[in-house]
Amino acid sequence: MKSFDYYYEDMTIGRKIDIGTYEVSKEEIIHFASQFDPAPFHLDEEIGKASMLGGLSASGWHVCSMAMRMLCDSYLLRAASEGSPGMEECKWMAPVLAGDTLSGHLIVESARLSASRPNLGLVNFRCNLFNQNGKQVMTYTNLGMMRLRQAA
């Protein structure tokens, strides 16, 4: 059986995991928006600049998806993860603009054993993303299901 670097027992409350960086390109913003969120300020640089967002800004769902890629690359693909039933409290705090470099971390906020499934733990994470100026652009909390190391 495959062994992982992160099991439920590793997600101690307060633990902080760096999730690396993500370069945000104009082409990717427009491509995502064309497919899923075709608002003019996500598609057209001039309209974006003239809007209260101040530039060509990424869809909020695109920013969530970027964060997911950062999580996958930094730890999740090496974790004994069983996915997630949902998330809470997602705040898009500042525009994510073409040319930004995002960085971020997750913090373990709480953890408990599953009442119904032995060998499974439930871990509540907060994910925080920042731009290259240190300004926070997003936060959300996510419930992750993870298998126990002792069961592996």
Add this chain to the structure above:
Amino acid sequence: MKSFDYYYEDMTIGRKIDIGTYEVSKEEIIHFASQFDPAPFHLDEEIGKASMLGGLSASGWHVCSMAMRMLCDSYLLRAASEGSPGMEECKWMAPVLAGDTLSGHLIVESARLSASRPNLGLVNFRCNLFNQNGKQVMTYTNLGMMRLRQAA
């Protein structure tokens, strides 16, 4: 100035708006997952079938993005929308699988005038998505900022 079909005043509490349908393809599931959520069960049909998800399942963020496209096509691009500062209580309730046809609606749960910005209203929506068998696959609530018709 451009006129819209939906302003803040139109979003009466309890109003339900149908958001149409969305065909979920295997190719789109794999394409999205390759870019943003490359977990094996989102990329490989056989691994998906063998997992507790029971098939090639879409990333939760992909499902959120599909819902956004449905919202755009059904009403949001015709609404005096000023975007959204965030969302809450997103639950991925059942897998969204290749070949599914999603349908859904939004319901206005609450609405209030902005305390800080005249001519702006804040509308709390719930979005519900179902598959072709009537099984609910997702719910979330979203705060939308909308301009007032009286100000247009």
